[in-house]
Amino acid sequence: MRSAPRSLLAAICCAIALASPATAARLSAAQHAETLAIWKKMVSIPTVQGRGQMPVMADYVADLLRKGGFAVEDVIVEGSGDATTVAARYRGTGKTGKPILLSGHMDVVEARASDWTRDPFTPVEENGYLYGRGVLDMKFGNAVMVFTLLKLKQEGFRPSRDIILLLSGDEETEMLTTQRLAKQYGVAELLLNADGGGGLLDPQGKPVAFYVQGAEKTYADFEVTITNPGGHSSRPHADNAIYDLALAIDRIAAYQFPAQTNELTKAYWSATGKLVGGKLGNAMQAFAANPDDKAALATLRAEPEYVGITGTTCVATMLSGGHALNALPQKASVSVNCRIFPGVSIESVKAKLTEVIANPKATITTLGAPVASDASPLRPDLMKALRKGVDLSFPGLPIIPQMSAGATDSLYFRALGIPSYGVIGMFIKPEDDFSHGLNERAPIASIDPALLLMRSLLLDLAK
Ligand SMILES: [Zn+2]
Structure with a gap:
């Protein structure tokens, strides 16, 4: 799921945009274009349960990472069919302790082409949006995490601790792959989930707040x-x-x-x-x-x-x-x-x-077998790193902790005591949130703040 803070804006009558709309930092056109290309490629792979495409997606990601300098043995594609997962380890110097986990899911909710205005698995750019199933939930987040790791690798960054990217295959349905990944990688300092949190824009497109998802209710x-x-x-x-x-x-x-x-x-x-x-x-x-x-x-x-x-x-x-x-x-x-x-x-x-x-x-x-999920603490190191990362694009924008009613992959990691935070830098208007629905779309302009934020978080938390 993606827990967009859509409800808040409905209640804001006359929100003053507290942040300057001008982006303080900019990325090169190449970084923007490369991320967009990865995002589109991911959307073009119809990773709906039952269509047999999870291995295609996993191989695409694994291939990108290996070509980008990850050792073959550090990128593990496991399982079969919809139960395929990717775990990619960015090796650190080992100066500090436990790894940081980056979490995402490869699968998307079903989309019937006959119901959509455009083909759901042919990404289309229109009026500043990318259209397609999964553009929001959550191939944008996957593209941002993958590109950030590739870029850091290319620059020769050596984190003080391992950073492990974990992509599950059935988050939208059974969550069995999530449980498996949590079992295998369940010792970590913290987890950053690109499937939660995010920025809220007012109807004029000005940022109002950034949400960090730090808890989920137990279902x-x-x-x-x-x-x-x-x-x-x-x-x-x-x-x-x-x-x-x-x-x-x-x-x-x-x-x-x-x-x-x-x-x-x-x-x-x-x-x-x-x-x-x-x-x-x-x-x-x-x-x-x-x-x-x-x-x-x-x-x-x-x-x-x-x-x-x-x-x-x-x-x-x-x-x-x-x-x-x-x-x-x-x-x-x-x-x-x-x-x-x-x-x-x-x-x-x-x-x-x-x-x-x-x-x-x-x-x-x-x-069934419900799993309880505790709230993650608002760790000062995380909140400070978020402040810095959000300020790169929107100085002073309020950062608001959020508890969501639905579940993400974070559930199984929180249950193991790993503090987990939804922190994707996707900035949307509430009326643009069609995740799980028809004609899903996402503003392409989110690429820059999201890349700046993800990079800054990793540099800070694994320095
Ligand atoms: Zn999701």
Whole structure:
């Protein structure tokens, strides 16, 4: 996924562009052109699950890196079909400790040519945008990481620690390759993910803020089931699985998980509150200062865009029950989808649902195998490096930490205790975010700030 901060701009009424639109630093035309060429080539490979193209993409990247000076044995293409991965090690001097990981995914969401205005796998430049499936999510990020590594190699840069590029093959679906990569490369100082974070432009194209994604909520589904001996519907009685379930659903609907903040969401509320202003902005700032502020909490929880950042949420999503029109139900069940605040265990949420439902006849099961994800700390070295890297293009632009509701590859690395940050320098307007959707497009002008940022981060964090 790509977690674009689209929601924020909708709430900003009269945002003053705090940064100068002029880019402070410039790249050579050649660097811009080479990155664009890699980006387009990647988009032209239809890496949709089931089309057998992941190995083609992996070989393309591996070939580029080897031709650019990476040792053959340092670029590992593993697995087959959609489960293909790339791991490329940029060897450091070993002066400092654990490696820095660069994370991306090669796969894209399906795109049917018949639904699109242009062929989704023929990259087209138009009015400053590149069109094609995956231009945003996330072949831009892959191109930026690959080009940056090639350029640093060409210049003879020797990092103090290893930098390892990890490209997964099934982030949009099973995430099995992510789990494998996390197992193999799960000892690292930190991870930079090009699939999260990013810059926000106002409708006039001026940058408003840069987001660093430092946390994701944990995704978990539960099923609440009530069973009953049933019987003939001509002999009804109060003991009814559907009535019991309806009561349970009522209780879930009425329950609110406690308000929560962490270092990251506090910084988010406080900075976003200043940008948004008005009643909503004031509530954000009040909530940042005091999560017990009931009025502020009520204001934020009334907004679908923001309720998820205030704590854990659970909501009924699917329902089934009964087996015949003329029989008392023997079984009724509801699926409950929870988005759990970082640091809260999946088991404790299940226990809370059990307590809220308060019916010993109800059984609650966890669906699948959810993985909890903690928030990454706002490391001073990372924040300082980001400040420097963003300033190269947009001096003084606010940098705002962000927690996303969806999952990226960072999930499995955070679960191993590796601080992980979404930091791609793609600057877009909210109305330009069509990731996963039709006619996906991305502004080509993002190449320069993104290259400057990625390069600066690596030079700083692996110096
Ligand atoms: Zn993605």
